[in-house]
Every structure is written in C-alpha cells, then in structure tokens.
Amino acid sequence: MDYEINRDTQVLLPLENETKIIETENEYIINNTVFNVIEHSCEYFGSTYEGRKIGTKNLLGITHKSPIIIEESNKIIFFPTTSPERNDCIWLNLSQIASYKKVNNDSSLITFQNGDTLEINISIGSLTNQILRATRLKYVLEERTK
Secondary structure (H helix, E strand, C coil), X not given: XXXXXXXXXXXXXXXXXXXXXXXXXXXXXXXXXXHHHHHHHHHHCCCCHHHHHHHHHHHHCCCCCCCEEEECCCCEEEEECCCCCCCCCCEEEHHHEEEEEEEECCEEEEEECCCCEEEECCCHHHHHHHHHHHHHHHHHXXXXXX
16 A cells, blocks of 8 residues: 555545545545545554553543544544444544534534534534544543653
C-alpha cells in the first residue's frame, strides 16, 4: 500500500473495494478498503490496529466503535461512524473537524478546518458521542505525554 494517514487526512470514505481519501488539499482513490488503510497506517507508525484498539480499551474502557490513535506525537486520532467491520464505515480525523450539525434524523453535516463540508449518514447523537469519545482519548493521551 502506498498511502499512510497523515495530519492532512480529513476522512476515509468507503467505495466498493476502494477508498476515497480526502485531505485538506487533495483527494485520492486507492485500490484498498478503508479498514486496510487504517490497519496499514497503524502499522506504519509502529503498532497494529488491534494494539491501538486494546490501548483505547485500557485508557477509556471503550470496546465498540473505538477511536484509534493512529500516531501519537502528532495526536492523529480517527474515529469510525459505525462498526469498523462494516463495509460502509467512514473514518474521520478528530483534529480536522471544525463543526458539525444535524441535517435530519439520519444524517449530519461536518465542516472541516479548511471549510470543506461533508454530509454523512450518521445521526447527530451518534456523531456527537463518537466525537466526545475521541476527544476524551486525545485528552488522556495529552495528559500522559506531559
């Protein structure tokens, strides 16, 4: 695989057996699943997805739809919109989200730091919960690395 998640990565969107990657300045489509991109990026930065998931469980007690620390020093934390095993799971970079709001009962609009917007199929309650969990993970990581 020739893509690693970085600070500019905003979102990983699933296509058939491909992933649309949206960064602050670029977009890519790669011939790999979203989950494979997450796994590869964890490994590239020195851990495994399972190791990162266990780390989140140990730090926060979260076992389902866990936010994941992709890379510690830059505090790159991604979180899933559904179960990561599902083919329609979108992964979002916590630090790239500027704001979000409800569109209807089943979808939300995310505004990224660069002003780009994206409407996704997730309720505002679920999105808020995922953002709060990822924020809590970021806080614990920052406290432990002081």
